Amino acid sequence: xNKTLVVVFCYNVEKNINKILIKIKKYSLNNKRDFLFIDDCxxxxxxxILKYSKIKNSKxxxxxxxxxxxxxxxxxxxxxxxxxxxxxxxxHGDDQYPAQKVPYxxxxxxxxxxxxxSRNLNNKSMKKNMPVLxxxxxxxxxxxxxxxxxxxxxxxxxxxxxxxxxxxxxxxxKKFANSWIIEQQIHFYFINKKKKITEIQIPTVYNQTQxxxxxxxxxxxxxxxxxxxxxxxx
Numbered sequence: 001x002n003k004t005l006v007v008v009f010c011y012n013v014e015k016n017i018n019k020i021l022i023k024i025k026k027y028s029l030n031n032k033r034d035f036l037f038i039d040d041c042x043x044x045x046x047x048x049i050l051k052y053s054k055i056k057n058s059k060x061x062x063x064x065x066x067x068x069x070x071x072x073x074x075x076x077x078x079x080x081x082x083x084x085x086x087x088x089x090x091x092h093g094d095d096q097y098p099a100q101k102v103p104y105x106x107x108x109x110x111x112x113x114x115x116x117x118s119r120n121l122n123n124k125s126m127k128k129n130m131p132v133l134x135x136x137x138x139x140x141x142x143x144x145x146x147x148x149x150x151x152x153x154x155x156x157x158x159x160x161x162x163x164x165x166x167x168x169x170x171x172x173x174k175k176f177a178n179s180w181i182i183e184q185q186i187h188f189y190f191i192n193k194k195k196k197i198t199e200i201q202i203p204t205v206y207n208q209t210q211x212x213x214x215x216x217x218x219x220x221x222x223x224x225x226x227x228x229x230x231x232x233x234x
Contacts, residue, residue: 004033004106005085005165007076009069010093014045020091021053023099028056033106034085035059036076037093041066046093070178077173080165089162096205097160104200105162113167113195114187116153117160117202129204141223145184148231151191153199156184156223160202167195181222188230 006024010017024035035058039047042062050060067075073090080088087109089102097117108115119126120142127135138157146152161183171189176182190197 001084001086002032003085004087004089004109005036005076005080005083006033006089006091006102007036007038008091008093009038009040009072010042010046010050011040011066012042012044012046013093013095014042014049016095017046017049017093019095020093020099021049021055024055024102026100027103028058031057033057033102036061036079038072038076039063040068040072068178069180070176070182073182074173074176074178077163077168077171081169085165087162088165088168090159092159097158098202098205101160101200101202105160108198108200109162109164111196112198113164114190115162115198115200116155116187117158118153118155118199119158119202119204120154121199121201122203126204129206131206137220141220144224145227148227149188149191149234153187153191153197155199156187158202159183177226179222180219181226184223184226185230188227188234192230192234 008020027033028035035055037050037058037060039050039060039062041064047062076088076090087106089105091097091099091102101117105115105117119130120138130138138155142155145156167190176185
C-alpha cells in the first residue's frame, strides 16, 4: 500500500489540538494519507474535540489507561507494519511541531529511511524561543552524541519524525525503551545500520501549554547513559 500514516499523540491538548486539525485539514483530502489520533486517556476535552474533528481518512484510539509515550510509539510502529503503510510520520497534539510540514518529511522519505525536523537548523528561532537550560542542553548533548557515535546529525531530540515502514520491520521493539528515549534509540539504530537519514528545518515553539513535560534532569541522564551503552555495543 503506497500510503502514509500520520500519527498524532494527544494527551490533555484541548488548548492546542484545533491548531493541529486546521493545518492537517489542508492536506487531508489526499487519499494517500491516513491519520491516527492516539488519545492517551486525556482528562480534559481532547477526546470530544477529536470526536467532532471530521478529518478525512482518520481513526481515533482512546486508551482506557495512560500508556505513556514509548508504548504508544511502539503501537504506532506495529500498526503501520500490520496495515502495510509505506511511511509513518509522528506529530504531537500540542502544536509544538509544524503539522503543515508533514508533506515535506513525506517527500524526503522517498529516498531516506528516517527524516526528522531539526530546530538546530534554525538556530535563531531555537535560541530565541527555547528555554535557556534546554537550549544549552540540546547543543551540548547533540555534540556529545555525535562525538561518541562518530556521526553528524544536527539534532536528536525533535519529536517531529518520519520513518520508512520497510526499515522498521527488523526492529525488535521489546528491546527498546517504553519512554521518550525510544526516539533516540531508533535514531541510533539507523545510524548503526547505515540507513539513510535526512532532515528538514523547523522553527522552535515553546509556551506554557507546549513546553515539554519530560523531567529535564532525568531525561539528560537517560540520554547520556543510553548513548554510552549504544556506543559500547556498536
